[in-house]
Amino acid sequence: MLEDFVIGIASKLGEYLIAPIGRQFGYVLFYKSYVKDLKNEVKELETARQRVQHVVDEAGCNRKPIQTDVEDWLESVKKEAREAENLLEHGESVKSACFCGWLPNPVVRHPIGKKVKKITKVIHGLNEKSRNSNFQKVYYENTPIGFANATTSTARPVEKKEDGLKSRALIIEDIMKAIADDRVRVIGVYGSGGVGKSKLLEDVERRVKEENLFDVVAMANVSRNPNLKRIQKEITDVLGLHLMNEKTVRGRAYRLREALGSDSKKNVLIILDDLWEKLELKEIGIPCGDDNKVRGCKLLLTSRNRDVLRIAMGSDQEF
Template sequence: MTMIVDIVLPIVMKIGKHLVAPVGRQFGYLIFYDRTIKNLEKQVQKLEDKRFGVQKSVEEAEAKRETIAPGVERWLKTVNDLNEEAKKFLEVEVKANKGCLNGWCPNLKSRYSLSRKATKKTQSVEELRREGVFSTASYPTVKIDYDGVMEALTDDSIYVIGICGIGGVGKTTMVNEVAKKVEEKKMFDVIVMVVVSQNPNLITIQGQIAKILDLQDFGGNNLPTGAGKIRSKILNFGRVLVILDDVWKRLELNDIGIPFGDNHKGCKIVMTSRNKDVCNSMGTHENFEIGVLHKEGWNLFKEMAEISDEGTSHPTGLQLTQMAVAKECGGLPIAIATVGRALRCKNKYSWDSALEQLRKSLVKNISGVDEKVFKSLELSYDSLDSDEAKKCFLLCSLYPEDFDIPIEDLVRYAIGIELFERIDSVHQARNGVHSLVDDLKKCYLLMESKNEEYPLMGKM
């Protein structure tokens, strides 16, 4: 009998120990209801104070025309969503049940449910507030005479502007910012922005322009006819800005329908290219060159890789490796972002391996594209956590450059190649694809599109 007691008693005590905590927690939801609700209100206010400080830093950075760190933008959006959700919970659900829950109330179920929800929301708020610590909220925009570009846009003697730089240096980011500022200042009646790419299809480009101009009767199959309709529509506007992104070779703009030469009237053209000679061949009146990042590149890399400034005055072996990896990115924003994000929170062995890979990678030499861009993307691809993510990226790579990829296409392909294990429905496959696409965007292997249903494929 003694032997049985000696064996059973420790087991019972162990079971009891594991049961007491959960049961106590469930009763705590009832007993400490008021304290729980007040704590949630307190933490929401603390998060709002933190958000205000970060937002001020963002506004100051924007005033200096710096680029906001992606992690900061995502954090602010998450904070706004969570704050709205928490306030709605406090103002609607808690307030609606206040009469019943004030003091003693027989409706213990409501009291328990609200207290439990409040506890979980408080945990989410506290976790998000802890995440809101950034080494920097922004980093300097790529080196370019931004004021010069804006000034050229107001100069009536200049109507063709070139922005030049190697692939991955940030030309598209630059023209997107120009378009945003021009729209805010209402400098033009309409802004037309299209991607040209390495092998342009003029009919496709015409179709994109016609859609932006809202040309209802646009045919779309005859180049001269389409050009005439586009030209007529553009000239009917007072002032038009046409942005041609990623031009690889000379284009006959008149063939597309873009007013050029003596008949340009109020139409101005901004183009980006990896080759200054291409801009000159297009008759640019002024060219602006984008350089790589230097000291500011290290700041961006630290933000992407979440590297602390602590101890950098006497760097450790890991920190020296991290600096060497950053140097291999060559000051190119796209390389810095992809490599930094891929190595975030990795150990020293991963950093050593990455440095070796970046130094030894042999890449195909393509005119206008720095080899460091290819190396960085290769490393980012190799660092993906799952085979599903890699296969999803390869599916996206089958599409043409700068193509808006329909999510539903990826869903069908994922089902066809049995990308996911234990998927029982199209709904589950769709959720899986959305999750993979989101991961690829966070790694900068896919670019954001204006349409949420289309994850734009990154360009080289």
């Protein structure tokens, strides 16, 4: 009787101990498989994001209020996709093998593999949500009671898609005029989530490049939780400036500031999308004064909050 009891206890202890230990070893042994799974989920998520964003942009042209869960999903997609990208880049950059590459380095692979597994699960959940039948409708046909956003509270209802596209074209023309105006250094575009600000920026970026208005045009996404290193990388990649040896944000900022300020004759446009609060330009490496006002280049910003553009970032014009 006692023997059976002891065996039962030992068996349970084995279950509780072996499973967690096996899981920890799995982060190392199945690292490559986990990375492959993550890449596949990220690719599928980007396809879903493009599909949803296309419908959202069309709804924005027609002044249709976007459903809250769709806005939240798009924000989550941006955040998780960036985290996955950073994690995969980190995994590529660190030394992940020992014994001259014959064996995986557990010290390196374990923490990365664990994070890869975790974020894969999150991204898989976002993909599942995009396939939900209730998620196919991204906007309200009629504005819900108590619901107000930039598309409904500040503009007349627009019935025809053609009118919405015309209005969008006029906004782009106004932005292009502001960009060409030497007196304007900071331009802001504001509006609620999902109304097509990012798509509008892409259109402006394309026009600016086609018309050769600037020597350098760099674009970075800021988001609610800014990743300064990633923002710096998106800008420095366009400049052809490699900062792999600079480990700190401050060191990268110094190098970027030097590069942007080295040639006063070079026209530079920096586009920063999706600001939620004040962004300290000096921490990124964008030349600015003590008042956080940009110097030596031009900024095009977007935010949901006009005050972020006007007060925190000192925009000269908003649209």
